[in-house]
Amino acid sequence: xxxxxxxxxxxxxxxxxxxxxxxxxxxxxxxxxxxxxxxxxxxxxxxxxxxxxxxxxxxxxxxxxxxxxxxxxxxxxxxxxxxxxxxxxxxxxxxxxxxxxxxxxxxxx
Amino acid sequence: xxxxxxxxxxxxxxxxxxxxxxxxxxxxxxxxxxxxxxxxxxxxxxxxxxxxxxxxxxxxxxxxxxxxxxxxxxxxxxxxxxxxxxxxxxxxxxxxxxxxxxxxxxxxxxxxxxxx
Numbered sequence: 001x002x003x004x005x006x007x008x009x010x011x012x013x014x015x016x017x018x019x020x021x022x023x024x025x026x027x028x029x030x031x032x033x034x035x036x037x038x039x040x041x042x043x044x045x046x047x048x049x050x051x052x053x054x055x056x057x058x059x060x061x062x063x064x065x066x067x068x069x070x071x072x073x074x075x076x077x078x079x080x081x082x083x084x085x086x087x088x089x090x091x092x093x094x095x096x097x098x099x100x101x102x103x104x105x106x107x108x109x
Numbered sequence: 110x111x112x113x114x115x116x117x118x119x120x121x122x123x124x125x126x127x128x129x130x131x132x133x134x135x136x137x138x139x140x141x142x143x144x145x146x147x148x149x150x151x152x153x154x155x156x157x158x159x160x161x162x163x164x165x166x167x168x169x170x171x172x173x174x175x176x177x178x179x180x181x182x183x184x185x186x187x188x189x190x191x192x193x194x195x196x197x198x199x200x201x202x203x204x205x206x207x208x209x210x211x212x213x214x215x216x217x218x219x220x221x222x223x224x225x
Contacts, residue, residue: 008149031211041218043216044216045214048211050210050211096154096165097154099151099152100151101150102150102151
């Protein structure tokens with residue numbers, strides 16, 4: 001079966017750095033997405049990786065290793081507004097998105 | 110540019126009643142998705158349309174759920190009859206096939222359904 005694993009919850013301090021990991025086992029691979037979802041709101045797109053390596057976008061970076069079935073989302077200079085769930089999703093060979101359950105990130109002052 | 114529009118935002122019904130959700134995607138987006146999301150879980154695909162064709166409805170419980178996208182633009186998802194276990198947030202998303210291949214999905218605010 002297809003599976004996306006990510007930690008259920010993480011806690012970090014304002015101003016610090018946090019890394020959220022995602023491992024996947026899917027039928028084929030056509031890209032990996034990270035979405036942010038604040039409580040009671042819809043997911044919003046953060047990043048997309050299709051080749052190995054690091055993609056940087058401001059305070060957020062996303063890394064992909066296809067051979068290891070692994071990605072991480074790195075958040076720097078954490079702000080209170082970064083408190084949200086972070087969803088990892090992989091597009092399989094049928095171009096269907098397989099979603100993880102999300103990682104709830106709690107930021108403390 | 111207007112985002113994905115969904116209505117209603119909230120719906121409370123009694124079990125065995127019918128309910129319908131409406132979605133208007135971002136203008137020009139040819140692909141439309143309906144998802145179900147339970148608390149603390151990721152979205153679960155119900156159906157995916159490319160233009161007016163349902164290209165993936167394998168996860169749609171067809172005994173009670175139906176969907177349509179008649180003109181390839183807006184879409185309606187219906188449940189009849191609703192069951193207690195249908196309580197969830199129903200999300201609509203749209204995307205555009207482009208040269209990058211990214212095809213990121215843009216989500217609407219969702220409809221929170223409560224079945225009593």
